[in-house]
Amino acid sequence: MKCQKCGTELHEDQKVCIACGTRTIRGDNYSFGDKEPWRPTKNHIIGAASVLVLLIVLLIINAMRADPPKVVAEEWFNAMTQRKVKDARKLSTPDLEENLQSHGMDLMAISEEYYSDITSNGGSVKVSEPKPAGSKSTLSVDVSVSYNNGEPARQYNLEMVKVGKNWRMNKIL
Ligand SMILES: [Zn+2]
Structure with a gap:
């Protein structure tokens, strides 16, 4: 050739x-x-756009979904036992603080108490499954605090209310 x-x-x-x-x-x-x-082909672009749309939809669904009341109660206690009063406040109604103040207490003082019982002394918190308490938008949740040797330390009964779609801690009963 x-x-x-x-x-x-x-x-x-x-x-x-x-x-x-x-x-x-x-x-x-x-x-x-x-x-x-x-270079991305048309299929690549359509595929990537679909994944993006799906992600956005999932994010929106996730943002709209309210946490179950038990999760809210657990998060509230976790925040309180770590003295994260600001975080706890986001999970409670203003009524809770008024209620506490009428008993001469406040979130900060209770948080210190939980911190000393649980975080400092290795105790544990158990949150019960919230039970209906009178109305559709009210629940009652039992919380037991145990010492690190397993012996019960304190027992709390809290009221939760539904604010919009979210459950919030409302009162210490
Ligand atoms: Zn040549």
Whole structure:
């Protein structure tokens, strides 16, 4: 086989002329190794867009879903036992603080008490499954605090109310 441009004698399988670099008949479909830059196809774009839409929908559903009351009660206690009063406040109604104040207490003082019982002394908290308490938007939840040797330390009964779609700690009964 001869090069079509310069006439150099080439091997039958030669894809490029060794003398002038012109492609031979064999080399017509030959890529020189520098690949085409990757470009997303229409399917790639549709696929990526679908995944994105699905993610957004899941995020919205997740944001709209209210936590079950037991989870709220557990989170409230966890925040309280770690003296994270700000976090606890987000999970309670303003009524809770008024209720506490009328008993000469406040969230901070109770949080200190829980902190000393549980976080400092290795005690544990057990939150019961909240039970209906009179109305559809009221629940009662029992919380027991145990010392690190397993002996019961304190027992609390709290009222939870539904505020919008969320359950919130409302009162220490
Ligand atoms: Zn040539």
